Amino acid sequence: MPTLRACTAGMLLVMLVPGVFAAPRDAGVLEDRMQVTVDPGDDFYRYVNGRWLDRTAIPPDRSNYGTFTVIHERTQQQLRALIDCLPCIGDSEDADVEESRKISALYRSYMDLATIEARGIAPIRPLLERVLATENRAALPVLLADLQHLGVDLPVALSIFRDARRPAQYALYLSQSGLGMPERTYYLSDKARFAELRAAYRGHVARMLALAGLDQAQRRADAILSLERDLANAHWTRVRSRDRQATYNPSPLADLPEVAPGFDWEAFFAALGPMGPERVIVRQPEALAATARLLSERPLFELQSWFAYHVLARYAPYLSSPLVAEHFDFHQSTLSGIEQPKARWKRALALVEQGMGEALGKRYVAEHFPAAHRARVQRMVDYLTRAYRSRIQTLSWMGERTREEALAKLDQFSTKIGYPEYWRDYSGLAIEEDDLLGNVMRIQRHAFDFHYGKLGQPVDEDEWFMTPQTVNAYYSPGGNEIVFPAAILQPPFFDPAADDAVNYGAIGAVIGHEIGHGFDDQGSRFDGEGRMRNWWTEADRKRFEQRTASLIEQYNAFCPLPEHCVNGALSLGENIGDLGGLSIAYIALQMALEDAGRAPHRDDLHRGDISIDKANPSRAVIDGWSASQRFFIGWGQIWARKYREDELINRLNNGPHAPDRYRTNGVVRNIDAWYEAFDVTSDDALYLPPEARVSIW
CATH class of the missing domain: 1.10.1380.10 (Neutral endopeptidase , domain2)
Structure with a gap:
């Protein structure tokens, strides 16, 4: 990790943004967001997030607003402070002064509205x-x-x-x-x-x-x-x-x-x-x-x-404001319902992210990503991998030949956490403080040359397709790798102060989700070396597709707006990832607790008045919530989101993800442990009879 000198001016002043989460309790359960008067079996999403949904308004510069947005805005404030600080690091022996100058000049070229307006078209x-x-x-x-x-x-x-x-x-x-x-x-x-x-x-x-x-x-x-x-x-x-x-x-x-x-x-x-x-x-x-x-x-x-x-x-x-306004009016307001453009500094920051994302990311992780986070997340990855191995070994619908191939692929997964080992070189990129459009064009040419120049070269196994400050994660089938940028490793996805249960329900399920992409309807067509190859027997593939067809049917029935429903086939890969990720994360949590000598008793699956065991606080109930309940609440917390109607229609037609309400409710109703944790019965709206529940991985 780089050892850039901290520049404290403004570094500790992280502005509060609407919807920022209160500091979690030891259990990691954000009770101030919950609407416990709702039966969790009727609408688990609202049970976990109802009060937050009721009191949160979508900011006028957003088409949607949720957990990802809150963390993104928190990260933006940190990045803005870093950029504001760059002029004062010129005396640092460790800082790349020229790279810092370029970041600062690129940002200022966007903020120089007077010059932009004067030049017009x-x-x-x-x-x-x-x-x-x-x-x-x-x-x-x-x-x-x-x-x-x-x-x-x-x-x-x-x-x-x-x-x-x-x-x-x-x-x-x-x-x-x-x-x-x-x-x-x-x-x-x-x-x-x-x-x-x-x-x-x-x-x-x-x-x-x-x-x-x-x-x-x-x-x-x-x-x-x-x-x-x-x-x-x-x-x-x-x-x-x-x-x-x-x-x-x-x-x-x-x-x-x-x-x-x-x-x-x-x-x-x-x-x-x-x-x-x-x-x-x-x-x-x-x-x-x-x-x-x-x-x-x-x-x-x-x-x-x-x-x-x-x-x-x-x-x-x-360009100048008339073209900016017309572009915004259609592409953001008409298409997505956004009421006003983002603050200019946010747009300037987005340009820096686009043009010199890894250079900014190098500075971000030096300030905001403790090395200990990597080790703890890697331990969770190890438990998730172990849980997947256990499940694959016992799948009743999979034959031995396919099982051997699936296990071989699992063993070949690689993991990247936080930030890349090697940073992209921007020395060939020319940036001028008074030439915004020229900067953007040079950024595009530099990016084209970087990517087109890969042809004929050895594959770079260390390359990242997201910057460290990206609040997201991904699976790459060609590399058979899962990648977790530093910025997603923040509460409520990952909270080092919370117990294992809520972390496994949140970032653990995200880890499981990304591993699950290696075994979804498309990722499962690639082997452990990243080669598209059919490693399935015909009978096993047919059984797999029968299960995925049931999942498609479930999600097709979710219609958030009249005439606008979830496309179960379009969102299938993400839905398989969610279902497998949460299911396997629950198994991984049990393994972690057992290894720590604190496996939960049967009574711990229900909410009760059991006190915290001071000698072993993760064993039973914390703040009134069992480990199983904390786990599923951890899952629901990360998907809190509100959409403008226009944006929701866009996502239903274009996006690979179901709306977040269904990413929560649509998954838990297929998992037996959720029914046990919250005493869900056939009288509840989300109830599915056991034979209708989909279990793939």
């Missing part, structure tokens, strides 16, 4: 003029390659990941893209909400083009919407695009014109850079073919208009 005009000056189709490949370097959303998206069948090397993936609204449903659905959004989008596009000084703005907007509707018709659904096998379509680069004829792919890749790939992996072949066809058939006027709008959509947040 001028910084983006040369790029727009180049787009509009495209006189023939032969120039399109080079233009699109240049826009790709600048991070503009194009009709085809490029990404560099491990090759799913050759995980020891990188591959270039081509994915469908090019829509100005979130996905195909917004263009094709006949529901009233989406018809309203299409009309709003048309008006927004025309206003953006007019603000940039383009002529025939309304005609251009009509053409853009028509073009994107045609593209949306060819796009795969979100559910189909989840399929790792269907989206793995390798092609030699020389054969790409046969897959998607009508576009000069050779010229495009030649313009991207000298180290082009010999082969690519096409994720949605029909969409790529439709893209090539549109590029070859649509009038240049329409294509120029399309690219010009996407240039503006990408860079409007870094």
Whole structure:
């Protein structure tokens, strides 16, 4: 870990934000948030979070607000204090002074509103003029390659990941893209909400083009919407695009014109850079073919208009206030119901995170992530792994051949906690304090060169796909690894002052969730070496899919709004992760308690008036809550969240996660131990008969 000198000015002044959690009691149960008048068997989510839900308003700059947001805002305050402190660390022998200067200059370039307003549209005009000056189709490949370097959303998206069948090397993936609204449903659905959004989008596009000084703005907007509707018709659904096998379509680069004829792919890749790939992996072949066809058939006027709008959509947040306001009005207010933009310092911080995230993260962990947290979380990972091994060994529906493969994969999991061992190098990134748009463009080019430069190189096993200050976690199937950034290791996810039960219900279940992604409907298609390979017998896969089909059916029945329900197939991977993660975390907790010589008695599964055992406080009841109850409450606490209606509709259509209410209630009703812990009976609304409860891992 870096040993940056602490700069105390402002470091201890962490502002309170709405909804910040009170300091937990020893049990880790946040009783001030609970609504214990609700029967836990009727609505466990409200039982755990009801008072918090009733008294918490979504801030006007948010589309939703919950536990993740509270921790994120706490972390933002810490990061802001670090940036404010950077000018005073120049005398530190350990600090990278030039890197600190860049962080500070990037932040200040966004905060310099006077310079930004004075320049108006001028910084983006040369790029727009180049787009509009495209006189023939032969120039399109080079233009699109240049826009790709600048991070503009194009009709085809490029990404560099491990090759799913050759995980020891990188591959270039081509994915469908090019829509100005979130996905195909917004263009094709006949529901009233989406018809309203299409009309709003048309008006927004025309206003953006007019603000940039383009002529025939309304005609251009009509053409853009028509073009994107045609593209949306060819796009795969979100559910189909989840399929790792269907989206793995390798092609030699020389054969790409046969897959998607009508576009000069050779010229495009030649313009991207000298180290082009010999082969690519096409994720949605029909969409790529439709893209090539549109590029070859649509009038240049329409294509120029399309690219010009996407240039503006990408860079409007870094231009003068009229474009910033118009971009916000559609993309955040109309789509998600957000009432006002975030404070400027938060947007400036987001740019630093985007451009120099690991450099800022290096400073964050030096100040805010104790080394002891790593060791304690690693112990929990060890118990979760042990619990998964125990479950896999005893699964009644799995045969021996598949079981051996599953155990071999589990043994090959790797874990990353807190922060990377090696930090990204930003020495080649030029940042100027008085050039915001130039900074953003240079950041995009620097990021493109970093990722595209991986082609032909050995896979970097130490690379992280999140920064340490990210409040989240992930599983990477190609690396068969689970990753937990430092910022998620805070209360109520992880509280070193709380007992094991609530921590296992919170961060323990998150750990289990990420391991579970290695065994969900898509992650289970990869082996322990990260290779997409069918290691299942046909009979075992069929039994697995019968269980997942039941889970899909359960979640399809959750409808938070009329005509808007959870898509059980789209959210399947996350739901398997939640169910397996919480189930296995409960087993891991029992193992941890048993190893500590304090296994809970049968009576401990119920709330009672038993006093704390001073000699062994984790054994029985703490503050009136049994270990099992604390465990499930720990799970419910981390999912407290409120949504604006527009944002909820967005998430139901686009996101892989069910709303947090169902991530709580939809999981616990499938776990026998929850019924025992809270005396849930067939009279309760969440009750499922034992034969209807889904158990996969």
